[in-house]
Each structure stands twice: as structure tokens, then as C-alpha cells.
Amino acid sequence: xxxxxxxxxxxxxxxxLIPHHWIPIIAISKTEKWTNxxxxxxxxxxxxxxxxxxIVIGIIVGFVGIRLFExxxxxxxxxxxxxxxxxxxxxxxxDFRAAHHHHHFDIEDxxxxxxxxxxxxxTTLSIAMFMTPCVEIEAYYFQAANFGWPGIFTVSxxxxxxxxxxxFALVYFGLNGVNRLNLSFLEHHAKRITGIVLIILGIVAxxxxx
Numbered sequence: 001x002x003x004x005x006x007x008x009x010x011x012x013x014x015x016x017l018i019p020h021h022w023i024p025i026i027a028i029s030k031t032e033k034w035t036n037x038x039x040x041x042x043x044x045x046x047x048x049x050x051x052x053x054x055i056v057i058g059i060i061v062g063f064v065g066i067r068l069f070e071x072x073x074x075x076x077x078x079x080x081x082x083x084x085x086x087x088x089x090x091x092x093x094x095d096f097r098a099a100h101h102h103h104h105f106d107i108e109d110x111x112x113x114x115x116x117x118x119x120x121x122x123t124t125l126s127i128a129m130f131m132t133p134c135v136e137i138e139a140y141y142f143q144a145a146n147f148g149w150p151g152i153f154t155v156s157x158x159x160x161x162x163x164x165x166x167x168f169a170l171v172y173f174g175l176n177g178v179n180r181l182n183l184s185f186l187e188h189h190a191k192r193i194t195g196i197v198l199i200i201l202g203i204v205a206x207x208x209x210x
Contacts, residue, residue: 001147001150001151001154003204004143004144004147004151004154004155005154005158007140007143007201007204008137008140008144008154008155008158008159008162009158009162010197010201011136011137011140011159011194011197011201012137012158012159012162012163012166013162013166014193014194014197015134015136015137015159015163015194016162016163016166016167016170017166017170021047021050021129021167022043022167022170022171022174023174024125025039025042025043025046025125025171026039026171026174026175028042028121028125029042029171029175030175032118032121036172036175036176038118039171039172039175040168040171040172042118042121042122042125043164043167043168043171044164044168045122045125045126046122046125046126046129047129047163047164048164049126049127049130050129050130050132050133050134051134051159051160051163051164052130053130053131053133054133054137054138054159055156055159055160057133057138058137058138058141058152058155058156058159059141059152059156061138061141061142061145062142062144062145062149062151062152062155063145063152064142064145065080065141065142065143065144065145065146066145066148066149066152068145069146069148080142080143080145080146081143081201081202081203082202083139083142083202084139084140084143084198084199084201084202085198085199085202085203087135087136087195087198088194088195088196088197088199088200088201089195089199090195091136091192091195091198092192092195092196092199094195095192095195134159136194136197136198137155139198140155140201141155143201
């Protein structure tokens with residue numbers, strides 16, 4: 001279980017650090033002249049929407065994994081780490097293919113310059129976040145299924161709590177000018193970092209089990 005906990009913690013941290021999860025909130029907050037409280041509230045609503053869809057799908061994936069583990073335990077102990085490795089490799093390939101097609105955040109984008117109601121903005125962001133569940137966490141649910149429902153609960157709880165906390169911190173520090181890190185590498189290579197982490201987790205899971 002320590003493996004599942006640490007893996008979930010690491011993925012949650014990397015997931016929260018991905019710029020498109022919180023940079024738009026900072027940009028919109030500054031454009032709309034929101035208070036820190038309003039920005040944090042928006043972060044909570046949009047982040048929760050994203051995590052609800054991710055956790056629901058993850059529980060379904062975990063349930064399938066548990067049923068498979070009950071019947072084919074010798075197979076799933078190999079399949080689960082392999083899935084992490086494969087998805088990690090896919091992320092690396094996607095990152096290299098997108099190397100010449102970078103997208104930069106532009107907080108002066110015209111869509112942000114247009115004043116809109118707070119409700120409309122939050123609703124739009126929430127729907128967008130809800131419709132883009134976190135694939136790397138979904139894959140980790142299958143790994144956690146080898147530990148039954150305690151493993152599924154651990155991934156869900158760590159992902160929910162830690163991702164929200166990390167997002168709160170990033171938005172707060174960003175709004176207050178504390179966060180002056182150069183995020184260009186993370187912005188351009190989030191898939192590469194995620195892929196490497198998934199590959200490492202897959203390798204660790206394989207050797208821990210065998």
C-alpha cells in the first residue's frame with residue numbers, strides 16, 4: 001500500500017503542476033479583477049469537476065481490475081505494471097511528436113479580455129475540466145486494483161485531496177506574484193514528465209510484486 005500511496009501522491013503533484021490546470025484561472029482572475037477568495041473558489045469548483053469525472057471512471061476501471069484479479073491474479077500482476085509502462089511510452093511519443101507544435105499561454109487573449117459573468121466563466125471552465133479526465137490516474141487505478149478496494153480508496157483520496165491542495169497553492173502564489181518559476185519546460189513537456197513517471201511506477205510495481 002505504501003507503493004500505491006506514494007505513486008498516487010507523485011502523480012497528483014505532477015498533475016496539479018500542469019499549467020493548463022491553473023494558469024487560465026490566474027489569467028482570468030487578473031483580467032476580471034477577482035479577489036483571491038473568488039479565484040480559490042473557482043479553483044475548487046473547476047478542480048472538483050475535473051476530479052469527479054476522473055474518480056468515477058477510475059472506480060469503474062478499478063472494479064474491473066478487482067474482478068480480473070480475483071480470477072486471474074497471476075496475469076493482472078503482470079498486466080497492471082505493463083499498462084503503466086505502455087501508457088508512459090505513449091506519453092513520451094506524444095511529447096516528441098508535439099515538440100515542434102508548442103502552445104504558449106497568452107493571458108492577453110481576446111477571450112479573456114471580454115468581460116463575462118463569473119457564473120458563465122466558472123461553468124465553462126468546469127465543463128471543460130469535467131470532460132477531460134486524467135488518463136494517467138485512470139491507469140494507476142488498475143494497478144491499485146491488485147490491492148482491492150483499499151487500494152482504490154487510497155488512490156481516490158490522495159488524488160482528490162492533494163491535487164486540490166496543490167492547485168490552491170499554485171493559484172494563490174501565482175496571484176500574489178510569489179510563483180516566478182519558468183514554466184515553459186513544464187508547459188511544453190508535461191506529457192514527457194508524466195510518461196517518465198508512469199514508466200518508473202510500472203517498473204517499480206513489477207519488481208515489488210516479483
